[in-house]
Amino acid sequence: MKYFLSKILQSLITLFLISIVVFTALRATGDGVLNLLPTNASEEQIAFYTAKLGLDKPVAQQYLIYVRDLLRGDFGTSYTSKRSVIEMIMEKLPYTMELAICAILVAFVISIIFGSLSAVYEGTFFDRLVCGTCALLQAVPTFFIAIILIQFIGVKLKLLPFSGASSVKHLIMPGGVLGIAVSSGMTNLLRNNMIHALKSDFIKFERLNGLRELSVILRHALRNSFASLLSMSSFIFAHLIAGSIAIETVFAWPGLGTLSYTAVTGRDFPLVQGIVIILSTFTILLSLLMDVISGLIDPRLRTGR
Missing domain, CATH: 1.10.3720.10 (MetI-like)
Structure with missing residues (x-):
């Protein structure tokens, strides 16, 4: 049981780290709002859409809001299509x-x-x-x-x-x-x-x-x-x-x-984040399943001998 719990914990930590990396990396590439507005958009328009999308808050606060929504099953709304991210992913998967x-x-x-x-x-x-x-x-x-x-x-x-x-x-x-x-x-x-x-x-x-x-x-x-x-x-x-x-x-x-x-x-932050999280979860679950099956087949893996 200790072996299986450790594998599950490792998987959760990996997924958590992936979510941090993809979230911060996307925001490090620049302002996602600029792609949604015409090149001649005014400062007021940019500020309005930045606040509307929640990108005016500190990155740490944005991440906490994102994790809270994820735990509720809400992957957000696509910037470009205005559709639910999870709906778009499930349509293409x-x-x-x-x-x-x-x-x-x-x-x-x-x-x-x-x-x-x-x-x-x-x-x-x-x-x-x-x-x-x-x-x-x-x-x-x-x-x-x-x-x-x-x-x-x-x-x-x-x-x-x-x-x-x-x-x-x-x-x-x-x-x-x-x-x-x-x-x-x-x-x-x-x-x-x-x-x-x-x-x-x-x-x-x-x-x-x-x-x-x-x-x-x-x-x-x-x-x-x-x-x-x-x-x-x-x-x-x-x-x-x-x-x-x-x-x-x-x-x-x-x-x-x-x-x-x-x-x-298209610099669609919510959609990129959703795709990475879904694919990472799938890969981690498959890896976890193989670890569990290997542990059941070979007891030496569970005992570490």
């Missing part, structure tokens, strides 16, 4: 979730196929090709891959649509690009774990007992290596939810990434 789920499924398929084959054929040309491709994918920006695929598949071949979200076809390219981008780390992890498993004494013993090679690979090496892949994929999923801004912008996908870009460029 399903699109981002849909994109992230598609991407993680693509990454799973790629990593399982190429990671396991690379481990089985360790040291061969195929293995070197897989490792080289993974290194290349980690080095090349995701948006660059997206632009190349748009030009080739979308513009030249006209096989798939590359903007909007009105059908399942619109999901294939952005979801595929994100999946390909994150699959490199998952492929390397599975490959390394399977190589270690295939060289273990247990696998050698099973082979000596006449167990078929396919059964050794699938039932033992791949199965034993799959747990770490699941653990990594949960964090990647949280990263996809929070970090799909570039892909959503390139493909005009109406998710949180596009909303975040609009909020940041």
Whole structure:
């Protein structure tokens, strides 16, 4: 119980620190009111809107008011659209979730196929090709891959649509690009774990007992290596939810990434704060869940031994 309570406390402290950082950082960038008024606005107009939005108060007081409202479930009202921040986020979140789920499924398929084959054929040309491709994918920006695929598949071949979200076809390219981008780390992890498993004494013993090679690979090496892949994929999923801004912008996908870009460029303080808090909470909860599950599976984590 002490282990679980400490994890919950760490999560709450992390979320508290994130809220302070994003709140103060936004206000350090300048006056958010200036973006809402014409360039020729008078000093009286600027002062009026500054007071109306509560930005005339000391930053510490503004933060306390913000935390009080958060505890009541009030994320504020968008400066630009005049709509509830939480309503705007909940409207866009399903699109981002849909994109992230598609991407993680693509990454799973790629990593399982190429990671396991690379481990089985360790040291061969195929293995070197897989490792080289993974290194290349980690080095090349995701948006660059997206632009190349748009030009080739979308513009030249006209096989798939590359903007909007009105059908399942619109999901294939952005979801595929994100999946390909994150699959490199998952492929390397599975490959390394399977190589270690295939060289273990247990696998050698099973082979000596006449167990078929396919059964050794699938039932033992791949199965034993799959747990770490699941653990990594949960964090990647949280990263996809929070970090799909570039892909959503390139493909005009109406998710949180596009909303975040609009909020940041428009200096919409409440909307930026709301997006960061929601995404941070999601990531922290997912991390907390994985810690709890790991603690239940491995008692040594709970006892610290």
